[in-house]
């Protein structure tokens with residue numbers, strides 16, 4: 001036994017030539033369409049429409065989504081490669097594409113056939129946009145604490161509440177929305193939450209303020225206000241009152257994409273630091289010849305490769321349908337996002353003064369990396385998940401950790 005796994009085979013990473021061909025195709029998209037616009041996205045704080053159109057034409061919105069639902073197929077590993085390659089140059093653009101996972105995943109895992117055809121297909125084709133509205137002013141980590149309500153009235157529900165930090169809300173045609181439909185049970189705080197698909201055009205849906213967060217310029221989150229929104233009962237995703245499971249299972253899958261974003265951020269920052277260290281001279285020598293700089297670069301590379309392997313491994317387990325992907329995804333998300341933070345900070349320092357000049361385009365990686373440690377479950381929550389999964393899977397112990 002390779003504690004906490006059973007066999008060395010459990011560490012298999014299922015990369016094929018197809019993945020490499022795909023990576024090269026994305027790299028070429030990035031070089032042609034994204035790289036020339038990365039600083040424009042940062043400075044104007046918006047993603048140009050023509051870039052979104054190019055991404056749609058390239059089929060990027062459907063990567064990892066089954067072909068029968070309008071996607072390109074490819075699974076978690078392919079989707080992770082996409083996130084990594086995009087985030088290497090523009091983390092904000094990787095988020096614009098990646099946020100559809102938070103909408104598609106719950107529907108693919110828990111939705112009806114009708115919901116998949118009606119909502120997943122246009123989003124996977126890039127014809128419609130979607131967002132995921134769970135976080136509220138009261139609660140982000142504490143999903144069971146949400147206060148938005150959904151009251152059943154005949155054949156529909158009436159939803160009222162306020163969601164905050166919703167990525168992609170400004171552009172979204174559809175939302176996944178969590179709301180409380182019943183009071184919690186005394187021994188089950190999570191009971192009584194239900195997940196719905198809500199359309200932007202329905203009366204009572206309003207996208208409010210944009211949050212002025214540190215990073216991800218071009219794709220910053222918004223507030224979503226739901227004022228007595230009438231939602232048909234057939235738009236419930238999964239079972240009524242059991243939506244907590246829908247939300248947390250979604251994050252189990254989607255946080256692999258966050259780990260991949262972090263790997264891309266770290267890789268982008270590293271490449272900039274390496275180039276600079278080769279070109280910049282001090283004391284009549286290239287700065288890479290100073291051991292202090294060279295060792296910093298070596299440490300960055302060590303951590304990036306480890307983060308990449310963890311991420312690909314988590315994606316491979318998920319693609320194999322091995323439920324231990326949950327612990328692997330939390331290991332990868334926590335490690336990779338903290339590596340991205342450390343690498344981005346080191347990259348700034350290697351650049352010296354110009355490292356903190358916005359024009360250089362390196363400090364933005366640190367601002368973006370910070371956010372990856374927070375969304376889709378803060379790294380504190382990941383650490384709780386890691387221990388909870390370990391105790392449950394290896395020892396059969398169910399512990400309440402808070």
Ligand SMILES: Cc1cc2nc3c(=O)[nH]c(=O)nc-3n(C[C@H](O)[C@H](O)[C@H](O)COP(=O)(O)OP(=O)(O)OC[C@H]3O[C@@H](n4cnc5c(N)ncnc54)[C@H](O)[C@@H]3O)c2cc1C
Nearest residue numbers: 132133134135139140141165166167221375376378380402
């Ligand atoms: C840029 C950005 C985009 C986002 N996009 C979306 C989106 O599209 N959809 C969406 O629904 N949400 C989104 N979020 C919200 C995000 O998921 C939450 O901010 C995150 O889950 C943390 O929740 P919180 O902000 O309420 O912090 P809190 O839950 O209040 O946590 C505050 C601090 O307490 C710690 N903490 C809380 N509980 C525990 C515990 N049990 N054990 C240990 N430590 C704990 C946390 O780790 C954190 O350090 C986004 C956030 C940002 C910043």
